Amino acid sequence: MPSRRSLWASIDGVTVILFILLMFLGWINIYASVYDQEHQNIFDTTQRYGKQLIWIGAALVLGFFILIVDSNFYVFFAWIIYGAVMLLLLLVLVFGTVVNGAKGWFMLGSFGFQPAEFAKFATALALASYMNVHGFKLQQFKSLLFVSIIIFLPALLILIQNDTGSALVFFSFVLVLYREGLSGIVLFFGTLLVALFVLTLVVSNLFLSILLLVAAQIVFYAVNARYKQYWIVPTIYAGSIFPFIIVNLASGSKFDWGDLITAGEILGTLIVVGYAFRKKLTQYLTVSFIFLGSLLFIISVDYVFYNVLVEHQQSRINELLGIHSDPLGAGYNVNQSKIAIGSGGFFGKGFLNGTQTKFDFVPEQDTDFIFCTVGEEWGFVGSLVVIGLFLALFYRLIWLAERQKSGFSRIYGYSVVVILFFHFMVNIGMTIGIMPVIGIPLPFFSYGGSSLWSFTILLFIFIRLDASRYEKF
Amino acid sequence: MDTFSKRKYYVLAIFFGIGIIYLVKLFSLQVISSKYKESATNNVLREIIQYPARGLIYDRNGELMVINKPAYDLLVTPRELEHFDTIAFCNLAEISKEELIAGIKKAKDYSTYKPSTLVKQIPPESFAFLQEKLYKFKGFHVQLRTLREYTHPAAAHVLGYVSEVNESDITKDEYYKSGDYIGASGIEKTYEKQLRGIKGIEKQLVDVHNRIQGSYNEGAEDIPAQIGTDLVTTLDAALQHYAEALFVNKKGSVVAIEPSTGEVLALVSAPTYDPGLLVGRVRGTNYNILLEDETKPLFNRALQAKYPPGSTFKIINSLIGLQTGAINTYTRFTCNGKGSTPIRCTHSHGGSANVVEGIRESCNPFMWNAFRSVINLERKPADGFKKWREYVESFGIGTIVSSDFAHALPGDLPTIEMYNKWYGEGHWNALTVRSLAIGQGELGITPLQMANVGAIVANRGYYYPPHLVREVKGDTVSSMFKVKKYTKIDPENFEPIIEGMRELIANKLTAVAGVPGVEMCGKTGTVQNNGADHSVFTAFAPIISPKIAIFVYVENSGWGASYAAPMASLMVEKYLNDTIATSRKPIEKRMLEANMINPGQ
Structure with missing residues (x-):
């Protein structure tokens, strides 16, 4: 001693x-x-x-x-x-x-x-x-x-x-x-889900969908920076989202812009998945699935929060997140x-x-x-x-x-x-x-x-x- | 052994990453952005409004008519509220529990940290008790305001009243904020800018509960409140009170003007009301009671009632006849008394009349002929009428003379267009509109306008715009009141009319309207209408350098000499002689006691 x-x-x-x-x-x-x-x-x-x-x-x-x-x-x-x-x-x-x-x-x-x-x-x-x-x-x-x-x-x-x-x-x-x-992946997904959950409730639909789109483009580029056709993925997204924008403008903004861009992103991601599958680009596949998962996650959070939860449950969560009108x-x-x-x-x-x-x-x-x-x-x-x-x-x-x-x-x-x-x-x-x-x-x-x-x-x-x-x- | 040792770098990276993000955010908040520095000033500095007392109102002899009394608003700041005994509080503040709950809810909707008024205008008697106990109730405090108080329950229609500003007041003038008071009628409205003073601003450091922590910058930036400017009205309080006494239980109006200045000496619209009824917390209730009263006490007859002037209008028609040359002093027209056509005469005064006799006897046939002659001066009756109308208009009839009356109306003076529409162009003539000759028909003239006609006759042809305020303390009264307005009648044409009016009083109405020691000129009128006749009288006195022109209209009380003339003469006597002669006391008593609203009571 x-x-x-x-x-x-x-x-x-x-x-x-x-x-x-x-x-x-x-x-x-x-x-x-x-x-x-x-x-x-x-x-x-x-x-x-x-x-x-x-x-x-x-x-x-x-x-x-x-x-x-x-x-x-x-x-x-x-x-x-x-x-x-x-x-x-x-x-x-x-x-x-x-x-x-x-x-x-x-x-x-x-x-x-x-x-x-x-x-x-x-x-x-x-x-x-x-x-x-x-x-x-x-x-x-x-x-x-x-x-x-x-x-x-x-x-x-x-x-x-x-x-x-x-x-x-x-x-x-x-x-x-x-x-x-503990696997770093658990940490990564845990953080991602918490962040997405909070962001869904705190920022606007439109902002979040654009934020995710930009983030995804950066990740797509980063995971395979040496790929020569790096411009293909952004082009696919642009092509997928553009028709939605036209339709909404033509209909006099009848639809929520956030929902619409999200729909365009989902369409784009599905096309990217097909593209990555054919070209055997596994990194693109991984990123696509994470991105797709994130989009579906925010949609379900949004849906569950506003359509399933009752008012006092909503306000509990709002209170926790410090959101107050x-x-x-x-x-x-x-x-x-x-x-x-x-x-x-x-x-x-x-x-x-x-x-x-x-x-x-x-x-x-x-x-x-x-x-x-x-x-x-x-x-x-x-x-x-x-x-x-x-x-x-x-x-x-x-x-x-x-x-x-x-x-x-x-x-x-x-x-x-x-x-x-x-x-x-x-x-x-x-x-x-x-x-x-x-x-x-x-x-x-x-x-x-x-x-x-x-x-x-x-x-x-x-x-x-x-x-x-x-x-x- | 420790395979995950290098993960410490990732953990440290997270820690320092967050630390750096926070420092960047703090740098932008504290050093780059200026937004929060401004917000901080707004947060701490609260501008406390200091409400000035309204200016006082005096009569022409310096007697106080309108003063101020303190009242207290009870304010609530929802954020500061703590649990309290609501029953005790309601008893103290003299409100019901429902009012309290509704009041607090309303206050919360407005702001939880800014005070809102819960109970308005608590009188000093209740306040003393309230103040003693208020410390027990956190979140409530009182604010001093001032309310109007009247030395006599008189002159309501002249003085007007003060009310809380409404949305449109706030929109029109950014001086006003919700909860401010504004003159809503009468002098209070016209002279609002002078009477209201200027609100002061006291800058104080307050905490989030609006609790005052001290004055800002030692009060160097405070703007002290300026109390309102005092006014001297043209009213003679004694005459005003006397006129109102005479009009008790009568409907009608009296306007008395000093001809040499256009100053209104008295203005009554009867029935009137105690102006004190429209002050403080009882205002709303009383206002509704007055509004629903069948005798319409809120209606300002002196400025707004469109009365047919009856025979008093014959003065104007005679003057136009003389001025246009349609008649002269030698012109005589036949009168067949009650058998006259197209208008019968209501008096018996021999077979014919000249202009003096026409006025004195109020001879309808003379007036009809004179009027017809005026209209027929032109080849087309419409042209003659047009000329006639221009003369009438020069007396201020059918128009609003720019002055300081809050709600004066122009009255009705018929137009060519109107008759054309009624009868068709070229299908009407003097005979069609003959009622105008005797002041009936389509004429609707306010008592103020007719009193002004009296002043014009007294002045032999001109007038100063009748007005209510003599002096704004420390300021000169509007120069527009000092501009003589001329009628289209030459001074010499007034003499026969004045002679007729003099003779009427001196020879015919001495018993009821003769003022001892004063040579008065007058003209009666008896206005036919659906109910009993209106009794009308216009007069001025004395005949040389007139001091007062007066017009009295007593609704449904019979012919001119029965009420209007005695009442006018009593007021003239009161004003010029200061007392009523003993011989006239019985008339005075009869006038004071007469009840024309509920006869027999």
Whole structure:
């Protein structure tokens, strides 16, 4: 067993410093976003920034305790922790309190506890434990099935709580599986289907069909760039779509342009399939089938969404994707958020000078929309620093994960970084209008004890595992 | 052992790819695009409208007629609403639960973060109580407005009323925004631009809940509201009140003009109403009640009623006769009294009449002959009629004299085309249209126009456009009121007419219309119509440097001398002598008490 001194020496200081820096930046931005003339004392614990300081202090203490626990504890107790958290997730469905529409909190007096937050590291531990068995092969059906159960059981339970945002986080484990050998094709098609699904509901039919057509042409060219008759495929499409355009113009635009172009594309693709078959161009065949599949997929999504789903189901999905016809609904939030960030300019308005965030224009400005304060008060420079710090942390964590000798530590490390990345991607993406409005916090930044502690536990278990990377288990 | 190690590069590529996409997007949002910087300013700066008080209105002697009183609008900002006790709130705001629900829904439809008016014009009495409790209800606040208040329940038709702007007002003038007030009739309408003042704008920093966080730029860019300009009307409040008192329970109208200036001293359309009824929250209800009232109190008879002028019109016909040379002061026409043709005489005054006697005795045969002579001056009756019509028009009849009346009508003055259509071209002559000779038939003249005829006679041939406002404080009143308008009648031709009018009062109507110490000239009229005759009287006084010309029309009350003449004389007496002589008190009492709307009550 290593001595105490060597434990502290083997802790990765860069990660800890990045962690503390992010928490500190989060705290001063919470101060700025809540700040008003009457409560100027940054240590005022009746205000959120004062409370956050307490949470930060507690997080540091928590981190310390995690570090002094033997690393073997996490390995041996992985399943017990996972089981306990699953039990809590079940219990919270019965005994939980509803907060923000999700029945996911145990309230003990004024202290709230959210099992979903702890499901993240518990799942990571269980996954690492399961996949670290000697001779484990992800390609086996049984393995894949069991891995899926480990990941999607908590996700399902959290979804039942009506906390869609937290449930979606579990999709990020796909990247861990990819790193551990899951076929890249699964990743590719998964991403393609999700992207198509979202695009179908978010952008117009016409735009999407043109977008896909252009993308397909580029891919057709790219997969067989040396083919001399490269102009044949675009010509086939042009020839297939053109008659449809003429017919619609002649009929006075009686048909929807999006539907019409899509029909033309399907016709064109069928011709390309025939052409590729005769000329034995397998790459063209593959691309054609993917393109055809995509077109049929968007048509069915469109059909199912508008003709099969009833109104409240539609609105659930719309809500998830942040599509609202009401400008003061979710769309309002994103717009206000973009205004706040956009008004920051290059250097920002300066600390405490943000008018948008200070005057409550941005909703949830100290939790989910905390990045607005960064964007408004610190400008592009601030955005660059914060994104840079996160990317540095991710890079560092992957670097750490890759240096692990034990599969357990590596898999756990990847789980940590993909969970943090997913939060980062969705949270910041949402504030700048790229991602749907899914209410999940920005790690270490957003106000709230529960999420800060869960990220701290998640990260510090990995730091502890890394510190013992030379030990064998 | 680790065959998938190089996949870390793909994972890192995804991370950095997303990071770079976000930074590019942020760069475009924050550095390249200027759209969001402008939006941010709009978001934070809210322009709060400061409503100015309307200008005050005085009478010609400096007595206040129209003032302002505070009222409070209760506004709701849906986004700020929290759960509240609706029953307590409804009791407090004095509205029903349905109104509350409908009001909040309407407000939400408009905007969830901008305030909308929920309850309008809460009087100060209710406001004091409301203000005490309102802190309990988040999302509601009050805004000060001002409403009109009248020192006397009088002159409704002159002063007009103020209402909320409608769509077309907003379209016509971009000054107005929904919820603003605008003068809808009377002086309030004509002088809207002066009375309304200028709305102010206070720029304030507000948060998303429209909560004021402080003034913007220390108020340097605020535009203070300018209160409306005060007006001095031409009305004599005492005379106006007296006229209205005389017209209680009567239908009709009186217009009194100062001949030397064209200033309207009093203008009554009876029945009238208390202008205070059309102020504040009760306006809508009261307006409908007044609208449905059979006696039509909202109808401004003084400016819009097309009354046949009856015998008072004989003044004009005689003047035209003298001016055209169709008659002269020596011309006499035979009168056979009730046996006269084609128009019988309603009076017995001997076998013939000249122009003075014609006026004094209101002799129909004389007037018919004079009229026929005018028409027959030309070879074709239509040409003679055309000439006659031009003379009549020069008295301001059949036209609208440009002035400051909001809704004056031109009345009816028949045209050649009309008669041609009725009778066929060349198939009508003086006899066909003989009713015009005695002020009946197709003539429809407003009391304002007839009062102006009185002023013309008093001035011996000219008039200033009758008007209601003497002075716009700090500004000069329109110069158009200072332009003399001449009729086509020479001054000397007025003397025989005035003599006839003088003799009528001095010799025949002294008992009912003689004003002690004042030499008044007048002419009665009795207008036949479907119901009881209308009693009409026109007069001016004194005969030298006249101070007042007056026209009184009392519907369905008998012949001219029965009501119109005594009432006119009382008003002249009130205006010139300030008091009614003791000897005249019984007449005054009878006039005040007479009920022509529900006789016998």
